[in-house]
Amino acid sequence: MITVLTPTYNREATLPRLYESLCAQTCKDFEWLIVDDGSQDETQRLLLEYSDTAPFKVQVFYQPNGGKHVALNLGVRKADTPWIFIVDSDDSLVPNAVECVIDAVVALGEANVVGLCYRKAYFDMRVVGRNVENSDSPVIMSPTEAGHFFKGDLAYIFKTEAMLKYAFPVVPEERFVPELYIWNKIGDEGDIYCFGSTTLYLCDYLEDGYSKNFSSNLRRNPKGFLTFYWAQIFRENDLRYKLKFLLRSIQCYLYTLFNRFS
Template identity: 50%
Template structure:
């Protein structure tokens, strides 16, 4: 079985879509673990209703508002299955997502594979990012630093619970965001991640109040979290232009951190 892990904060208005996509799965060999990050809307009431009617197990955890990355840590620490599929609370899964992953796990199982990665599509099923045509195989072992520029869009990861336990997100005082790629990179140092060039199991919608739409503001508010990522990324990038961009971002983080401390 697999654990579908969702961190949520004031997303009662989108959670039903995710729940309905889970209820439509062609394979129910999964549990849904939801970590409520201190929501002030009716998220908990909604989840309680899901638990009463659901045909699959739902576990609800609650923490004081600390950010999505800490909520992921909380969910990983909870007793769960060997593999964890991370799904945001404003997104959904394709009906065959669990079945596709379990088939791939059986077909491509190897001791040194610690993660599987799929493409994302919009809610209408259109692939997000670049269409890959000049490859011989449907999948490849890659590093996240290579996969990001290749695909040009957000990706859907399934990781071994053991590596997520080994590499928890760091907590920074007075900040509530750390880029996920910081941890995905560290995980790739421990083992291989298999990327599927064309398969998508994840459906998403970018909201006006989401992280993607508010990057610069999040950078200003969370310079230590972003700074930890860009500092490591400088050494990981092989492309000189991307290395320079990461260096500029890191300098911005240092300046924002200095400015924030002066304000406090």
């Protein structure tokens, strides 16, 4: 029912942790699909080993380095299941994550659902973002609304057919487009159910990751960020956010000019 989709680049050191968490899943009704985005370390050797020993289906694809968003596009096209759970190669899942997602999909039945949203926590189990009161009932939110409400990164599971409809744009000579740009488009297709008190995903923010290198990432990928920021101006209801993203758009435009003439 579910594809755990992992784009990876030079994550030989952290992939074993993710693999072990997948092996520990209480439900093995999933496939693990990895897209190696041109790794130069021992990632390929590890993935070959996992393909031979995993207690679940493993698919491995390789592409020249093009960025996480390009790897996601390839992975979505290769997925063999109706649902996709994106899990980064430096993160992991709690043991009942897959079981929890499948139970939610079955419970929602024929509802107009295109996605599920759960909380992330650090490896010491501190929730990323804002704590909310315990509730067994999910709330329907757009990804933009959920980001503002929970004030932290969230774990998403989307219908494969919706992800196929909205591929990430590919900008020549750039390596990044913010994921929220596509998550919002998927949310336009139907409902995303947010389980605000359920943590399924464990994460860390590495020194060479996107989150800790926002400024340099913005300078290197201004067109990709501009695509997101400009779209976000029209999605936001709060004038403060509209102004914030307008200023970011101007910043991206200036970086584009600088990169062109440098």
